[in-house]
Amino acid sequence: MVKHTFDSDNAILYVHPESSLEKEDFKELAETVDPYIEQNGILAGLIIELPAGFPGWDNFGAMMEHFRFVRDHHKHIKKVGLVTDSKMGDLAERMASHFVAAQIRQFSATESEAAKAWIIADA
Numbered sequence: 001m002v003k004h005t006f007d008s009d010n011a012i013l014y015v016h017p018e019s020s021l022e023k024e025d026f027k028e029l030a031e032t033v034d035p036y037i038e039q040n041g042i043l044a045g046l047i048i049e050l051p052a053g054f055p056g057w058d059n060f061g062a063m064m065e066h067f068r069f070v071r072d073h074h075k076h077i078k079k080v081g082l083v084t085d086s087k088m089g090d091l092a093e094r095m096a097s098h099f100v101a102a103q104i105r106q107f108s109a110t111e112s113e114a115a116k117a118w119i120i121a122d123a
Contacts, residue, residue, distance in 0.1 A: 001025065006032050010120050011044040013077075017051065020058040026069040033073070043077045045119030046102070049112060050084035075101045078122070081115030082106045 002025040003016045013033055033043060057063040080102045107115045 002029070004029055004032060006036070008036060010116070011036065011040065011042075012116060012119055013043060013046045014049065015046065016049045017055050020055050021062050021066060022058045023062045023065040025062070026065040029069060030073070037073070037076045041076070045079040045081060045115075046077050047081045047083060047112065047115050047119070049109075050082065052085065077102045079119045080104045081119060083109060083112050083115050085109040 001017075001019045002021060003018055005014045006012075007014065013029070015029065037043065057066065082104065084106070085108055105115070105118060107118075
């Protein structure tokens, strides 16, 4: 399950995985941001607040839906802030930089506001 909020004033999607990721999570994320992207073309950023460990996917279908979401949206997001103290965040930052158009930067688990400031600095 993924909790998310959308700050439309700053065009930032906040994502906080709480348990195994499900197919429906990515459909809900798309329903949240797609109308904004259709009107404005791009999000200033995405802030992913990861718990100590990546919760994984509920099943193979959920993993595929996650990959589809990234494929369909990465060109519409300027910056991604990974807010976590997990070692997985370091790996995710390095791997994702090869597959997504957005700038990616990792922040410690207490630096959500710093991630927001980094995203809106160029907006």
